Amino acid sequence: MSIEKRVSAFTRLGMLLLDLGKGKKSCNQEDKDVLKRFLQLDDLVSNLTRYNGWFDETNVRRMMFSLGESLKEDKLAKWLGMYQPAISKEQEPKIIAVVMAGNIPAVGFHDFLTVLLTGNKMLAKLSCEDDKLIPAISELLITIEPGFLDLIHFTTDTLRSFDAVIATGSNNTSRYFEYYFSKYPHIIRKNRNGIAIISGNESETDFDFLASDILDYYGLGCRSVSKIFVPEKYDFMKLLDAVAKRTDVAENHKYFNNYEYNKAIFLVNGKQHKDTGNLLLTEDTAIASPISVLYFEPYSNIDDLKKMIESESEKIQCVVTNINGFKNSIDFGKSQQPELWDYADGIDTMDFLLNLN
Numbered sequence: 320m321s322i323e324k325r326v327s328a329f330t331r332l333g334m335l336l337l338d339l340g341k342g343k344k345s346c347n348q349e350d351k352d353v354l355k356r357f358l359q360l361d362d363l364v365s366n367l368t369r370y371n372g373w374f375d376e377t378n379v380r381r382m383m384f385s386l387g388e389s390l391k392e393d394k395l396a397k398w399l400g401m402y403q404p405a406i407s408k409e410q411e412p413k414i415i416a417v418v419m420a421g422n423i424p425a426v427g428f429h430d431f432l433t434v435l436l437t438g439n440k441m442l443a444k445l446s447c448e449d450d451k452l453i454p455a456i457s458e459l460l461i462t463i464e465p466g467f468l469d470l471i472h473f474t475t476d477t478l479r480s481f482d483a484v485i486a487t488g489s490n491n492t493s494r495y496f497e498y499y500f501s502k503y504p505h506i507i508r509k510n511r512n513g514i515a516i517i518s519g520n521e522s523e524t525d526f527d528f529l530a531s532d533i534l535d536y537y538g539l540g541c542r543s544v545s546k547i548f549v550p551e552k553y554d555f556m557k558l559l560d561a562v563a564k565r566t567d568v569a570e571n572h573k574y575f576n577n578y579e580y581n582k583a584i585f586l587v588n589g590k591q592h593k594d595t596g597n598l599l600l601t602e603d604t605a606i607a608s609p610i611s612v613l614y615f616e617p618y619s620n621i622d623d624l625k626k627m628i629e630s631e632s633e634k635i636q637c638v639v640t641n642i643n644g645f646k647n648s649i650d651f652g653k654s655q656q657p658e659l660w661d662y663a664d665g666i667d668t669m670d671f672l673l674n675l676n
Contacts, residue, residue, distance in 0.1 A: 373448075390432075420446055481503070493508070527564070531565075635647070
């Protein structure tokens, strides 16, 4: 299959995912088979919370919209243009094993996309936390372009007979991955989190966006902001007000149980904290915080802060800030909307796949 056909199929898929993200119950597709698959996926999106309590309809549609945005023709062209002429060369497909995480909906989609756009075959081992969404998306893609049928395979068994592997997991499972996959070309990803750096000059809109960076997907993503750095003697009021508006997160019983548990621990231990009714803020030097908790740490010198963050770079996926000079920095509200070229852990998956021996 040519790169043009692969790109065309994903562009069309992106348009359908945008419709799903917007909650449209029909799509402008004349193909009855595509429409049938679309409606099946729409039904799954509406009911996925039955299988995973974290995957409520709002968050799943949010992800569908984000994926659809990333698959727009101009973005795909910009991304793939970085890899010409290699991306356009026809070559014998390799079997790429992909171990997918399940912390947020369709979190393995970028690996799915990259493996298929490079003309390879994907052998995916799904997380039990998210074992329905990617297969349903793949069924829609195959209906759009049947040439993908023999390139996509999902398994629940031990991975065997592959040429390279991309595995995403926790810090604990990554050690197992490093051992088990050591003899294969591999990318192994570990736990990471997003952080935010507050200058003190943020607007109300900035804080509304930051609240999304913290609370979208209940803070479970590797790009979710788990910690903020604030100027010394910082007034948190505007941030607390913005976070308090997000009453939706407390409506999820799994999230609210975590909130009540952590609040009880803080109260029993006499740990100072700020409470918005849906999020707990407490001072801590760690990067990764528990669900429903946001860590903060004061800073006095921006250059010292840059050095400290650089020293912790292997724990950080992205930096949300309006201050210039920070590596991998993005604007407020963008942590859960990565571009196609914003690779997890800073490892260029496309380059890895195009240069397999």
